[in-house]
Amino acid sequence: xxxxxxxxxxxxxRILAEALPFIRAFHASTxxxxxxxxxxxxxxxxxxxxxxxxxxxxxxRMSVEASDDLPIDLPTEPAST
Numbered sequence: 001x002x003x004x005x006x007x008x009x010x011x012x013x014r015i016l017a018e019a020l021p022f023i024r025a026f027h028a029s030t031x032x033x034x035x036x037x038x039x040x041x042x043x044x045x046x047x048x049x050x051x052x053x054x055x056x057x058x059x060x061r062m063s064v065e066a067s068d069d070l071p072i073d074l075p076t077e078p079a080s081t
Contacts, residue, residue: 007015
């Protein structure tokens with residue numbers, strides 16, 4: 001969608017003329033917004049986040065365990081500066 005500033009005046013007038021019947025029909029009406037689907041989406045997102053964090057933690061643990069098997073040469077003396 002183009003920003004409102006870039007829409008020509010003729011196009012704005014056409015859009016408003018097309019929307020006018022709906023504006024009149026719903027004028028002074030009560031609008032009900034359902035939050036059920038929003039909460040469901042948040043719940044699904046949290047579950048997915050939990051699963052991803054578990055998978056990443058398991059991979060991190062496996063890489064640490066694998067690195068324990070590798071020989072590591074530690075310096076015996078501190079490096080000179």
